[in-house]
Amino acid sequence: AGDAAAGKVKAAVCAACHGANGISVNAMWPNLAxxxxxxxxxxxxxxxxxxxxxxxxxxxxxxLSDQDIENVAAHFSSLK
Amino acid sequence: AGDAAAGKVKAAVCAACHGANGISVNAMWPNLAxxxxxxxxxxxxxxxxxxxxxxxxxxxxxxLSDQDIENVAAHFSSLK
Structure with a gap:
């Protein structure tokens, strides 16, 4: 299963577009929170x-490795 | 622009998978709220x-027509 804490570290680059809180910075990019x-x-x-x-x-x-993918997914799905 | 009220009517069929409140009923289908x-x-x-x-x-x-698409999008994006 995904490790949200490791995912948070890996997701630093994702935050540039999807937002540090998972609410994207641009109307064309999906929120992930x-x-x-x-x-x-x-x-x-x-x-x-x-x-x-x-x-x-x-x-x-x-x-991204498969484990990275699981970790990043665990991270974003854990955000409210 | 989209008409959320008309979108809600049109989205009745979407609710079957994406949930009446936009929280999907299955882990593989995206929440839209x-x-x-x-x-x-x-x-x-x-x-x-x-x-x-x-x-x-x-x-x-x-x-879906383009107007349907705008209406359905307005509907789901308006859900919390």
Whole structure:
């Protein structure tokens, strides 16, 4: 399972767009606070595998290990 | 702009999976309550155009007009 504390560290780069509190800074980028962890995992894996494409997200996801993905998902889903 | 009241009516079918209050009933489906309206619009249009594919969402989006999409987005983003 995901480790939210490790995820918080890993998610420092995510916070630039998705907000340190998981409320995104731009109307076109999704809020992640309280989102379903499994949904976040599914989307990050899709970006990593290329079954879902986005110029910003694809390169980000490419650098994440499966454990990173679980940790980041645990982190964001734990935010209110 | 979107009409949240009309969107609520149109979103009756969405509530089956995304929850009447926008908190989804399944870990693999995203919560939509309070999500960014423009992000919801962007994803529904992507599902409608096929640039994003999902066996459940693609057929749903195919039936929505652009106004429906704006209304549904206004509805879900207005939920807390």
């Amino acid at each position: 309280g989102q379903k962890a499994d949904y976040i995992i599914k989307q990050l894996k899709a970006f990593k595998a290329g079954t879902r494409k986005d110029p910003l997200m694809s390169p980000q996801a490419a650098q | 309070g999500q960014k309206a423009d992000y919801i619009i962007k994803q529904l249009k992507a599902f409608k155009a096929g640039t994003r594919k999902d066996p459940l969402m693609s057929p749903q989006a195919a039936q």
